[in-house]
Amino acid sequence: MAFEKITDLSVTPAYGAIKRREMSLWVLPGATNAEIISLVGLPWVNIWDAAPEIDVSSLLESIDNTRRPFKVARPEQDHNNFPVSECVRIYDVKQRETDSLKQKRAIDRLKDRIEESNGLLCFVGGAQKNWDDIHLAQELADGVDIVILDAEEAPGLSDDCPKTLLWWDRGAESFANACKTMIESADDPGIVDLKDAPGVRLNSQLLEDVSKYWTFIGKAIATSPAAIDQESFDTFLNSDDDAWAAYSMGAPYRRRTACEKKPKKQDESVKEPKKVDFIHEVLERVRRLEREHLEPTEQFRQVLIFCEPGSGITTLLRQLAIELARQGFPTLLSKPFPKSFGGRSLEHFIIDAQDQWLRYQQDQGNKTGMLPCCLLVDADGETTSADQGLPRSLQALGRKILLVRALERSRGEIEEKTGTNIYALRSDIQEGELVKLGAHLKSFCEKNALASIPGEEEWRAFHEGLASLGKPPSGMPGDEAISTAPPFLIGIYPFIKERVSDNNSLEQYYYRKWAALDSDDLKEIVRILAVAGIYGLSVPFDILRRHPDLDSSALYGANKETTRMIDVFIGWSRQGHLTRDDWCLHMRHAVIGLFLSRMIDPSEGDFPFRALLPLLKGLSTKEEDLWFVGTLAYRLGRRFTHRSPPFTLETDTTLQRAARAIFNGIPNFVKEASRTIRHHQGRYHIHVLRACIHALEKPEQTTLARDDVVDIARGEFGRAKELLEMASEIRDEGEPISNVFNTLAMAHFELAKMLGTSSDEGKGRFKEALDHQERAIKNDPSNGHALRQYVDKILESVSSLDEADTDREEALDKLGKAESRLRCLSRQLSGDVQDELPTFWSLARIS
Structure with a gap:
């Protein structure tokens, strides 16, 4: 048959379009006043008025005062830049016997505008007598689903239409009420559409609790709005955390070959890594998890994606989150710079969402099973997930959960990573892909009547300008720069807005924006956040307010123009209990902070620190203070691994100087309250110990005598041992004690290596190291590092x-x-x- 009778919109293709408010109405001859009155209050994008006996514009004006009719009688009156939130576009396509040939052609052209429609198209009126209009819509508008509101005549429709039509035989008023109910439920954050279970209501208190730490990808985010304005699009380009409208409308380009899938083992015969569509890979993985029948201990899955700074990982995870939610999987994305993942509230939310889905299936007499819950953690949440054992706690739930974690690493570290379920995303981008990205943005802007986007040749020049420049030197041997590839994705916003097209111009661009701020206080705030951003930190506003020489009120007393300039640099985030003290400020991207810091404080290289020292001096033992400085210590500690460039004994590297200044700048009473700080300060001294071992192995690289190097090494070992033993005595849930014992073992292993395991002292240190290693494993048998x-x-x-x-x-x-x-x-x-x-x-x- 050419039609399908429907009585429940939630199980039809029309459901998504109604939620997204992508609805158009075609009023056929034969429609009644009562039908139109019941329908005009719905959020129609376009209305085709073909009923000569009814004035739809007048009815709309008399009933709906929220949007006014915009009548289009001739094709030249129409335009793309149309304010859908304010007006309803009404195409006058009434056929009159007195119409001239020119008028008839104009009407035909207005009818052809249906070709640009998406979503749902509703026909109301005499369907059988006006089959030509319906057939025209079917031929021209491939992207629409058609519903015919005709209680009498739908069974007599022709069978030769291109595809199935939906037939609603319960009247226009009933259809309008069903649509209104669906739209109202779409605005309720607690009502979600899970896979094979539309309209499920989640526990509102659990959703509120988990939303303090996570963004739940519900209808408000996953549903595309009817239109987007220029300000919202610019917000998206500038990497704002609240730019979800642009994501749901498809503004970001989907980079289908940007991600590498790491092999299980190093294979030198494989010259080129396998390029994959990461979003497709994860979708396939979660579908497979849904189908599998597993024991509770086997239902947790984890996917790791290692990424470079400026690789576009946040954009990729947001695109993935929307796709997962649209597929019907309950999906959570970590909030920026999370302090916590919610603990028990997260676990209870997962259980409730899965149980509600199962209850719906049982009520419908359908299959039983479990719907996977998807959690996505951005790279700025790595500290939290590592410290609080998120994977372990999720696995202990015995539920189907897919956890995707992004981990920021240097290029060298990414090269070494191998294993199952591991992916890599790099910051460089090929010219062809960048050109496609530009073409996608250009098409998006044209479709939505936004400001023009550079053309293909300009995008090629942009790529050439950045690709021709390598990493700026950081100044000292052994230093490690933040980014080793041209910041193509970071540079898109200034390129589109001001045609900034090379690395040097980018640094100058951000420096000019900073220098143009009309307040020294604002300049210093941006400088502080730039330095914090380099270490992957956001700064609690309460800490910023305690700066001895800074008036933080300049942030909220700025005029509109200054605020716009500040927004180029600064983002705000909030989590936990919503009080004034929970606001944090952060640099929009670490690479932007690096660009700016290089211009403001060039002598400090890629590891500046002086801007942070006044903040450290004013720290207390409040929870947010310990979180801030503990995260800073952790970020520094990540630079003190075996793979990190070694320190020198001759001249401080910029990292060496920064680490020593930062650890010395933290008040002792704060260190005494934080196992994390003591732990990573101990790691700093172990890294100096490694520099001593390196000097002993290659004596030609130092001017110091061997005995002097040995004395330095013993001193650094003693200091590291003292700090780590102090750390082990501090109660701190944020840092597992197993990690401290593991590092203490490492210190003994390093000293034993220097002394030689054939010597008595070396053997003794090695035995002590094994004892500490046993303590690390005893305290956490699943500690993979130990x-x-x-x-x-x-x-x-x-x-x-x-x-x-x-x-x-x-x-x-x-x-x-x-x-x-x-x-x-x-x-x-x-x-x-x-x-x-x-x-x-x-x-x-x-x-």
Whole structure:
């Protein structure tokens, strides 16, 4: 048949269009006043008025005072830049016997405008007698679903229409009421459309609690608005956290080949990594998780995506979040710079959402099972997820959960990453892809009557201008720059707005914006946030207010023009209990902070610090203060790994100088309240110890005598040991004590390496290291870093044994323990490490 009878709009293709308010009405001859009166109050985008006996414009004016009719009688009166929120466009397509040939052609052209429509098209009136109009809409408007409101004549429709029509036989008033109910429910954040379960009501208190820490991707976000204005689009380009309207309308370009899928193991024969559509990959993974029948302990899945600064990870995760929500999966995205993930409130929300879905299925007599819940954590949430064990707590729920975590890493670290469910996103972009991105934005702006976008040749010049410049030197050997690739995606906003097209121009652009601020206080606030942004931090407003030489009221006393300039740099975020003290400020992007800081404080290189020292001096032991300075310590500590560039003993690197100044600038009473600070300050001294070992291994690279280097090394070990032992005695839920013991073991391993494991002192330090390693594993048997370090260090010590060594029996005992730890680690990593066991024994060189 050519039509399908419907009685419930929620189970038809019309449902999504009604929620999005993508609705158009075609009034056919034969429609009655009563039908039109019941319908005109709906949020129509366009109305085609073909009924000569009714004046739809007058009826709309008399009934709906919120939007006024905009009547289009001739094609030249129509235009694209149309304020849908204020007006209803009414095409006058009435056929009159007195119409001239020219008038008839004009009417035909107005009818052809249906070709540009999307969503839902409703016909009301005499359908069978006006089949030509319906057939025209079917032929021209492929992107619409058609509903015919005709109680009498729909069964007599022709069978030769291009596709199925929806037939509502309960009258126009009933249809209007059903639409209004759906629109009202779309505005209720507690009513969501889950997969195969539309209109499910979630627990409002749980949703309110979890929304303090997460953005729930409900109807208000996933539903595309009818239109977007220039200000909202500019907000999206400037990376504003609230620019969801642009995302739901498809403003971001979908980079289908930007992401790399990492292999399970390093494979030198593979020259080019596999390029994948990350959004498609995750959608397939969550669908597979939904289909699988699993034990409760196996229902948690985690996907890691390693990314460089400026890679567009936030945009990618937001696109993914909307796609997951539209597929019907309950989806949460971490809020910017999260202090917490909500603990029990998050767990209760997940359980409630899945239980509500299951209850709906049971009420409908449908299948049972479990709908996966999807959680997406942006790169700025890494500290929180690491410290609070988010993956572990989610796995313990025994529920179907997909966790996607973005982790910001340097290019070198990304190159080394391998394993199942690991992806990589880089900051560079090929010219062809950038041109496609520009064409997409241009098409979007033209479609929505926004300001013009640069053309193809300008985008090519933009790429050439940035690609020709490498990373600016940071000034000192051993320094590590924030970004090693041209900031193509960061530069899009200034390129589109002011045609800024190369790296030097970008730095000058942000510096000019900063210099043009009319207040020294505002300049200093932006400078502070720029430095904080480089370390991946947001700054609590309450901490900023305590700055001894700063009037923070300049932020909210600025005029409109100054506020617009400030918005280029600053974003605001809020989480937890909504009080004044919960507001935080952050740089819109770390790379922008880097550009600005290089211009303001060039002597500090890529690791500035002086702007933060007054804030550190005014710290207290309040929760937000400890969170801020603990996150700063953690971000610094991430630079003190084996893979990090070594410090020098001759001249401070910029990172070395910054770390020492920051740790010295934190008041002692604050350090005494934070295990995190003490822990990572201890890691700083271990990194200096590594510099000593490096100098002993390559004496030609230092002017210091060997004995002096050894003395420095012993002093750094002693300081690290003291700090880590102090850290272990501080009660701090934000830093697992297992991590502290693991680092304490590392300090002993490093000293043992310097002394040599053949010496008595070296053997003693190595044994102490193993004892601390055991304590780390005992406190957290699932600590993968502790398990891996235990195995690695035993392998290093055993593989260096001479065949005639008298300690071979002891070595065998160590190997047995290490094998047990390796198997524990392999179980955590989905069995991937099992393949390493033969290598383990071959390294031991024991038959």
